[in-house]
Structures are given as structure tokens and as C-alpha cells.
Amino acid sequence: MNQGPAAAKVTKLNRIERNAWTKQKIFEAATKVVGKHGYAEASVARITEQAGVGQGTFYNHFENRQELLDQLLPKIGLDMVEFIRARTGTAHAARQEIERFAAFFEFIGEVPEFLRILNEAEFFAPVGYQKHLDNISVAYVRILRRARLAGAIEDFTDDEFEAIVHMLMGARGYLSRRYSYSAAGVTAVPEHVISAYRKLMTRGLFNPSGEQDTP
Amino acid sequence: MNQGPAAAKVTKLNRIERNAWTKQKIFEAATKVVGKHGYAEASVARITEQAGVGQGTFYNHFENRQELLDQLLPKIGLDMVEFIRARTGTAHAARQEIERFAAFFEFIGEVPEFLRILNEAEFFAPVGYQKHLDNISVAYVRILRRARLAGAIEDFTDDEFEAIVHMLMGARGYLSRRYSYSAAGVTAVPEHVISAYRKLMTRGLFNPSGEQDTP
Amino acid sequence: MNQGPAAAKVTKLNRIERNAWTKQKIFEAATKVVGKHGYAEASVARITEQAGVGQGTFYNHFENRQELLDQLLPKIGLDMVEFIRARTGTAHAARQEIERFAAFFEFIGEVPEFLRILNEAEFFAPVGYQKHLDNISVAYVRILRRARLAGAIEDFTDDEFEAIVHMLMGARGYLSRRYSYSAAGVTAVPEHVISAYRKLMTRGLFNPSGEQDTP
Amino acid sequence: MNQGPAAAKVTKLNRIERNAWTKQKIFEAATKVVGKHGYAEASVARITEQAGVGQGTFYNHFENRQELLDQLLPKIGLDMVEFIRARTGTAHAARQEIERFAAFFEFIGEVPEFLRILNEAEFFAPVGYQKHLDNISVAYVRILRRARLAGAIEDFTDDEFEAIVHMLMGARGYLSRRYSYSAAGVTAVPEHVISAYRKLMTRGLFNPSGEQDTP
DNA sequence: TATGAATGAGGCTTCATTCAT
DNA sequence: GATGAATGAAGCCTCATTCAT
Numbered sequence: 088m089n090q091g092p093a094a095a096k097v098t099k100l101n102r103i104e105r106n107a108w109t110k111q112k113i114f115e116a117a118t119k120v121v122g123k124h125g126y127a128e129a130s131v132a133r134i135t136e137q138a139g140v141g142q143g144t145f146y147n148h149f150e151n152r153q154e155l156l157d158q159l160l161p162k163i164g165l166d167m168v169e170f171i172r173a174r175t176g177t178a179h180a181a182r183q184e185i186e187r188f189a190a191f192f193e194f195i196g197e198v199p200e201f202l203r204i205l206n207e208a209e210f211f212a213p214v215g216y217q218k219h220l221d222n223i224s225v226a227y228v229r230i231l232r233r234a235r236l237a238g239a240i241e242d243f244t245d246d247e248f249e250a251i252v253h254m255l256m257g258a259r260g261y262l263s264r265r266y267s268y269s270a271a272g273v274t275a276v277p278e279h280v281i282s283a284y285r286k287l288m289t290r291g292l293f294n295p296s297g298e299q300d301t302p
Numbered sequence: 303m304n305q306g307p308a309a310a311k312v313t314k315l316n317r318i319e320r321n322a323w324t325k326q327k328i329f330e331a332a333t334k335v336v337g338k339h340g341y342a343e344a345s346v347a348r349i350t351e352q353a354g355v356g357q358g359t360f361y362n363h364f365e366n367r368q369e370l371l372d373q374l375l376p377k378i379g380l381d382m383v384e385f386i387r388a389r390t391g392t393a394h395a396a397r398q399e400i401e402r403f404a405a406f407f408e409f410i411g412e413v414p415e416f417l418r419i420l421n422e423a424e425f426f427a428p429v430g431y432q433k434h435l436d437n438i439s440v441a442y443v444r445i446l447r448r449a450r451l452a453g454a455i456e457d458f459t460d461d462e463f464e465a466i467v468h469m470l471m472g473a474r475g476y477l478s479r480r481y482s483y484s485a486a487g488v489t490a491v492p493e494h495v496i497s498a499y500r501k502l503m504t505r506g507l508f509n510p511s512g513e514q515d516t517p
Numbered sequence: 518m519n520q521g522p523a524a525a526k527v528t529k530l531n532r533i534e535r536n537a538w539t540k541q542k543i544f545e546a547a548t549k550v551v552g553k554h555g556y557a558e559a560s561v562a563r564i565t566e567q568a569g570v571g572q573g574t575f576y577n578h579f580e581n582r583q584e585l586l587d588q589l590l591p592k593i594g595l596d597m598v599e600f601i602r603a604r605t606g607t608a609h610a611a612r613q614e615i616e617r618f619a620a621f622f623e624f625i626g627e628v629p630e631f632l633r634i635l636n637e638a639e640f641f642a643p644v645g646y647q648k649h650l651d652n653i654s655v656a657y658v659r660i661l662r663r664a665r666l667a668g669a670i671e672d673f674t675d676d677e678f679e680a681i682v683h684m685l686m687g688a689r690g691y692l693s694r695r696y697s698y699s700a701a702g703v704t705a706v707p708e709h710v711i712s713a714y715r716k717l718m719t720r721g722l723f724n725p726s727g728e729q730d731t732p
Numbered sequence: 733m734n735q736g737p738a739a740a741k742v743t744k745l746n747r748i749e750r751n752a753w754t755k756q757k758i759f760e761a762a763t764k765v766v767g768k769h770g771y772a773e774a775s776v777a778r779i780t781e782q783a784g785v786g787q788g789t790f791y792n793h794f795e796n797r798q799e800l801l802d803q804l805l806p807k808i809g810l811d812m813v814e815f816i817r818a819r820t821g822t823a824h825a826a827r828q829e830i831e832r833f834a835a836f837f838e839f840i841g842e843v844p845e846f847l848r849i850l851n852e853a854e855f856f857a858p859v860g861y862q863k864h865l866d867n868i869s870v871a872y873v874r875i876l877r878r879a880r881l882a883g884a885i886e887d888f889t890d891d892e893f894e895a896i897v898h899m900l901m902g903a904r905g906y907l908s909r910r911y912s913y914s915a916a917g918v919t920a921v922p923e924h925v926i927s928a929y930r931k932l933m934t935r936g937l938f939n940p941s942g943e944q945d946t947p
Numbered sequence: 948t949a950t951g952a953a954t955g956a957g958g959c960t961t962c963a964t965t966c967a968t
Numbered sequence: 969g970a971t972g973a974a975t976g977a978a979g980c981c982t983c984a985t986t987c988a989t
Binding site for chain 1: 340342421422424425426457458459461462463465466468469471472473474475476477479480481492494495497498499501502503504505506507
Binding site: 555557636637639640650672673674676677678680681683684685686687688689690691692694695696707709710712713714716717718719720721722 | 903
């Protein structure tokens with residue numbers, strides 16, 4: 088997912104490249120630190136140490152600590168969107184939704200830092216959290232509208248879609264905290280969580296179709 | 303909900319009563335402070351100042367700052383459970399669920415501090431958060447099983463119920479953040495949120511019944 | 518050594534007796550606490566808890582914390598003097614000195630609290646420490662003078678005696694710290710410590726006599 | 733003994749020098765403060781104020797308060813060893829021992845802070861105290877063994893040497909407290925203390941020689 | 948006399964940010 | 969641009985002592 092700057096161990100970089108490279112190092116260090124220890128423990132000292140740069144260097148690239156923290160989630164959030172989109176097929180809308188749901192948990196497995204970066208962002212990086220929520224919400228509502236257009240959903244207004252999307256995001260959040268965290272890192276989500284979600288969605292949100300709920 | 307000790311401005315209290323009264327003062331002060339500024343800003347100095355007692359007094363009643371913070375949510379959480387129970391009628395199970403959902407938001411209106419105390423607890427008062435989650439989760443699963451027994455729900459296992467409950471709690475959490483917060487305090491949740499929830503639940507979780515979804 | 522007030526579990530005590538009893542309880546509690554945890558950890562709260570009385574009670578019997586601490590060492594110090602006197606025979610002066618030296622370490626074994634109470638007193642109970650030092654010093658000089666009178670010591674002035682006594686006390690202090698302390702409490706002092714002391718004293722301080730240093 | 737950084741009030745220092753200079757300032761401030769008020773009163777605030785640096789600066793140079801305190805005694809202790817060695821001639825072993833004894837008290841006169849730093853270290857800087865004791869003890873035992881090899885001492889085992897060394901250190905400690913402390917600072921030790929020590933040692937520890945005890 | 952809650956000064960430590968090199 | 973020492977505010981907690989009951 089993230090091949091990192093180390094891959095580009097070029098000897099000669101011009102000023103701009105070196106600059107971007109340093110910033111990128113800090114960024115990745117912050118991702119690691121926050122993912123492993125949480126925002127609260129992500130002091131500038133810790134991040135710069137992990138990045139292998141001086142503390143003062145930090146302030147050549149970011150206005151202050153908060154600015155960096157607020158960029159973390161939106162950036163990885165977009166990675167997630169892309170990841171999920173890639174795993175979503177062209178089947179019936181309801182089945183796609185289940186695929187998205189499952190892909191979310193797969194992404195957590197691939198990028199374990201995401202869990203903490205997402206879940207703690209609300210309180211430690213509210214600006215970034217809002218940005219992320221907007222990103223997701225807008226994209227998700229668009230998906231639902233398209234499904235409605237295709238006849239897979241009926242009887243929901245746009246406003247209701249927005250509410251639904253928040254419910255779905257909330258469900259993911261709580262479920263990930265409940266089932267994915269563990270002392271030894273991130274674990275896969277149990278099957279019955281998926282099945283419960285499928286039942287709730289295919290019956291509650293989508294129209295019945297030949298594909299679903301038949302033995 | 304909370305008539306507070308101020309109501310009992312009696313001149314004479316014995317030692318035990320005075321003691322309990324002081325603790326209660328601190329407790330209420332903490333509720334106010336956390337509700338308004340969040341756990342992170344709830345320093346002992348701020349809480350005791352709000353309570354009108356010396357900083358040292360705090361430690362006569364609580365082992366340390368964290369102990370108090372961890373008691374906040376479970377205590378108010380039980381108030382909430384009681385509040386919701388009182389607002390839940392004896393109608394069909396699905397309708398009851400909608401009543402509970404609406405009552406949750408009503409409770410937020412009554413006790414505006416609850417929102418932050420709940421939402422931030424996971425990171426700032428994890429012990430209290432877990433206790434609260436257990437309280438709610440157990441009670442909620444019991445409700446769902448009873449509904450299944452009564453025939454209002456079919457085709458969900460106990461494990462799935464637990465997952466469902468986390469989805470419902472997550473939905474409430476995200477919705478409350480999206481729709482109840484506001485610069486000027488806590489506002490009522492829009493009608494379309496309720497309707498979206500009703501549709502999702504009455505179709506997705508409960509069996510169809512004569513009561514639901516009819517004009 | 519200390520049969521304690523508990524032995525006098527009489528039901529009826531007059532006011533004066535009750536008073537003295539309470540003070541004694543506090544005193545013994547302090548001895549235990551200081552002996553086990555040191556002066557620094559001997560907070561009024563800890564002492565009164567150990568004594569089973571209220572914190573305020575303390576100040577009915579002692580002006581302040583320091584006053585009690587300063588009484589601890591002189592009191593036990595007198596116990597020690599008495600203990601050592603009882604173990605000192607009537608042999609030649611030099612042999613008596615060795616007996617006193619050995620008895621000192623026996624006393625430490627009998628009253629393990631003494632070690633810390635003595636060694637830490639200099640910094641945490643300077644007044645009591647001085648009083649103790651004076652007690653010991655005066656008594657010890659008197660012993661040496663008597664030995665000189667008896668012809669067992671020659672060639673030392675009174676001033677030199679005082680210096681010698683401080684050397685002896687210092688020797689005991691450092692030796693007890695080096696050889697008696699241990700994780701599991703107080704241990705006996707090794708034989709070579711005694712023999713080294715005997716050689717130094719019988720040759721350095723006392724006149725040769727038929728009794729000493731002969732095979 | 734300690735010409736201090738003030739002597740080098742150079743305008744230009746590179747980063748490394750400035751860094752070392754700051755640490756040295758803190759160190760010297762601590763020496764002064766502990767020497768004058770004792771470890772217990774040596775708060776970080778007091779030390780940094782004396783050093784003329786901010787409180788936070790302290791933690792750029794020492795892990796915590798205790799680490800500094802534990803370095804104090806060993807450092808000055810080595811100064812003392814060097815000081816004493818320089819004052820010790822090549823005369824007979826017994827005379828050398830008296831020279832060392834006298835030099836100890838001279839050192840106290842030169843570095844008055846040493847007295848408190850040494851005497852209180854056992855309880856307030858136990859790690860440093862142990863290190864110092866080991867330093868001294870090892871060196872001292874080596875001296876005694878050499879004297880034994882040269883025939884100036886007979887009849888003492890290595891174990892007994894260790895005990896003797898602790899006696900000598902204890903004697904110095906108690907004597908310094910008794911005779912060197914005073915309200916107006918540190919005073920010279922009276923002649924009769926030296927003479928008493930000389931008699932005890934030249935007779936008790938060393939073999940008689942033509943040099944000693946002759947008029 | 949006994950009690951124990953109330954007090955507040957003071958201690959140690961962390962950390963985001965600045966700034967001279 | 970990079971560095972890292974310096975800063976000081978702010979936080980949590982302990983504890984001897986007081987005082988009303």
C-alpha cells in the first residue's frame with residue numbers, strides 16, 4: 088500500500104525533492120506512531136525521533152503539531168476509499184454493500200494503523216475527522232442515490248440517505264472497536280458480524296431481489 | 303432528573319451527610335466540566351474550582367482523577383437506561399425500538415453533558431466506557447431475545463444480536479454527533495433521522511406486522 | 518522487651534490512663550512504621566492508621582509530627598543502653614568492650630526497627646539524634662574513664678576519649694549498615710567483623726593484658 | 733579545586749560546549765544547594781534557579797532529579813580521593829594513614845559542601861552512595877593489603893580489612909559531624925581528634941615501628 | 948478528648964514551541 | 969532548510985495541620 092520514500096534511495100535529490108522527502112518521512116513516522124500509540128502519545132519529540140530528523144525540522148514543514156495530526160486521517164481515508172472501490176464488484180447493489188462492509192475490515196487488516204487513527208481522530212484531530220467524514224459521507228450518499236436510481240432502493244429521501252450513511256459509519260466504527268482490536272494487534276472480524284450486517288441491510292435498506300435471502 | 307444537593311440547602315448536616323454532599327458536589331462539577339469542555343480539559347483544578355472546594359479535598363473522595371472520570375459515564379448511563387425505559391410503551395417490538403431510539407435523543411436534550419461524556423469516554427475513561435457498554439449491551443441483547451421469543455424477530459442468532467446491538471449503539475453515536483451537536487449546545491434530532499431509522503429497523507430487524515409501514 | 522499496651526486490655530480506665538494509653542499506641546505505631554518504612558514514609562496519616570486512631574487525635578498528644586519523631590530514638594536508645602549493660606560482664610575492660618560491641622548487634626537483632634530509627638535519625642530527627650548521641654557519648658566516656666582509672670587504658674586524655682567514642686559509634690553505624698541490613702530484614706554480623714574490632718581495640722585502645730591476644 | 737565555568741566566560745562557544753556548560757552549571761548549582769540545604773530541600777526549582785536556567789532545561793540534561801543527586805557524591809568523592817592521594821607522602825604506612833585522615837578533614841575545609849553531600853547521601857541518593865562506598869572501600873582495602881605486603885600490618889585477613897575500612901569510614905563520618913559542623917560553616921578538626929586517631933591506629937592496626945610513638 | 952474532612956502550598960515532570968547557530 | 973537546547977506553563981498528587989462537630 089505504502090512503498091515509502093526509502094524505496095527511492097537516490098543519491099542526488101534537488102532541494103524540492105529533499106524537502107518533500109523530509110516531509111514525507113515525518114508523515115509516515117506520525118502514521119506509525121499514532122497507529123501504534125495513539126494521538127495522545129504522539130508527541131513531536133516522538134514523531135521526529137521516529138522520522139530520524141531534528142525536532143526543529145518539524146516546524147519547517149508543519150505549522151504546528153495539530154496541523155499534521157489533522158492531515159493524517161483524510162489521507163489514509165482516501166486510501167481506504169480507493170481500496171474498497173477496488174474490491175467492489177458489479178453485482179446487485181445490496182451485495183455490493185456487503186462487499187464494501189467486508190472490504191472495510193480487510194483494509195483494517197492491511198493498514199492496522201488505520202483503526203486508531205480513525206477512532207481517536209474525533210477527539211484529537213477534529214478538523215481532520217470532519218474532513219474525513221465529509222469525504223466518506225458524500226461518496227456514500229452518491230452510491231446510495233445511484234442504487235436508488237437503479238431501482239435497488241426505494242422509499243428513502245436524500246436526507247434519509249445522509250442519516251443512513253452515518254448509521255453505517257457508526258456501525259463500522261463500533262464493530263471495529265468491538266471485534267477488531269486485540270492485544271496482539273488487529274484481528275479479522277467474525278463471520279456472524281458480517282451475516283448480521285447482511286441481514287439488516289438487504290432487508291432494511293435494499294429491495295428484495297432474486298439474489299438475496301434465498302437458500 | 304437531578305434535583306441536586308442545592309435543593310437541600312439545610313443548615314445542619316451531620317458528618318456523613320456533609321461528606322456525601324461534598325462528593326456529590328465534585329461529581330456534579332465534573333459532569334458539568336466534562337460535558338462542556340471534554341475530559342481532556344477536565345483538570346482536577348478546574349473541577350474542584352467548579353465544585354467550590356479545595357484541590358486537596360478531591361483526594362479525600364477519589365483515589366485519583368481517573369477514578370472519578372471512570373465513574374461519570376456508568377452513572378449517567380444508568381439514568382439514561384431508566385429514562386428510556388420510562389418512555390417505552392407496550393406496543394409492538396419494532397415500535398418500541400423506535401421509541402427507544404427517539405428517547406435516546408430526548409435524553410440527550412435533557413442531559414446535554416451526556417453527549418461528550420459518552421463519546422469521549424472510550425479514550426479518556428476506558429474503564430468506565432467498558433462498564434457502560436456492558437450495561438447497555440447486556441440489557442439490549444436481552445430485549446432483542448425477548449422480542450425473538452415473542453416472534454417479532456426471526457432468523458438472528460445470539461451472536462448476531464450482539465453485533466446488531468453494537469451497530470445500533472454506533473448508529474446512535476454517529477447520529478448524535480452529526481445532528482445533535484451545535485455551537486449553541488444540543489439540538490433536537492431532525493425527523494428524517496427518525497424515519498430513516500424506522501425504515502431500516504422495521505424492515506431489517508423485525509418481522510413485518512400489521513402495525514408497521516401502513517399509512 | 519516491649520509488652521505493649523494491648524496486654525492491659527482492661528475495660529475500665531480512667532481519663533489519665535486512657536490518655537496515656539492512646540499516646541503509647543501512637544508511639545508504638547510510629548516505631549513500627551519508621552522501623553519498617555523509614556522516617557520519610559512515616560506520614561501522620563500512616564502512623565495514626567497503624568495506631569488505629571484518628572488523624573486529629575495525633576495533635577492532642579504531640580505538638581507536631583517532628584516532636585514525635587524526635588522522641589523515637591532517645592527512647593529506644595535507652596532501651597539499648599540497658600540491654601548492653603545487662604550483657605556486659607565484669608571481665609577485663611578490653612573484653613567488656615568487645616562484649617558491648619557484640620551486644621550492640623544482638624540488640625539490633627532483637628529490635629530490628631532500631632537500625633533505621635538510628636541511622637536515619639540524623640537527617641529526619643536531628644534533635645532526637647543529638648539527644649541520643651549525647652546520651653551514649655556521656656555514658657561511654659564515663660566507661661572509658663573508669664577503665665583508665667583501673668589502669669586498663671593509658672595515655673588518653675578526656676578530649677581524646679570523646680573523639681574515640683565518636684569513632685566507636687561511627688564504626689558501629691557503618692558496620693551495621695554494611696553487614697546487618699538485608700532484603701529479608703536484619704541479619705547477624707559475621708564473625709570476622711567482631712574479630713577485626715577486637716584486634717583494633719585490644720591493641721589500639723587498651724593496655725596489653727594476660728587475657729588478650731594470647732592463643 | 734574547581735575553577736568552574738565562570739572562569740571561561742568566553743563569548744563564543746559552539747553547541748557542544750554550550751551544552752556541556754549548561755550541564756556543568758546545573759551540577760555546580762546542585763552541589764551548592766545540597767551542600768547548604770541538604771538533599772531534601774534540593775528541589776529542581778531551587779537548583780535550576782541557582783543555576784540560572786529554566787526548570788525544563790534540567791530535563792534536557794538529566795533523566796530526573798534523582799539521577800543528578802546520585803551523581804553528586806561519586807563525582808566529588810573522586811575529587812577527594814585525588815586530593816588525599818596528593819597529600820600522602822611516602823613515609824611509613826602508619827604515618828601515611830594519619831596523613832590520609834588529616835587530609836580528609838582538610839578536604840572538608842576546602843569543599844564544605846562535601847560534608848552534607850556525603851552524610852545524607854545514604855538515604856537521599858542511595859545509588860550514588862553505594863557507588864562512592866565501593867570506590868572508597870576498594871581503594872582503601874588495596875592500600876591496607878599493600879601495607880600488609882610491606883610488613884607494616886600483620887594478622888588481618890582480607891575480610892577483616894573490609895570491616896576495618898568500614899570502621900574507618902564510620903569514624904571519619906561521625907567525627908566530621910561532631911567536630912567539623914558548626915553554625916558558621918565548616919571548622920577545622922581539633923588536634924586531639926587527630927592524636928586519638930593516631931594512637932588507635934598506630935597501635936591497633938599497624939605494627940610498631942621506630943617511627944611511631946617516639947617523642 | 949476524639950474525629951476525619953478540608954485545605955493549599957509545593958514538588959516532579961511533560962511537552963509544544965521558539966530561536967540562535 | 970536543519971538542528972536541538974531552552975523555555976515555562978500546566979498538570980497531578982502528597983501531606984502536615986486546622987477546626988467544627
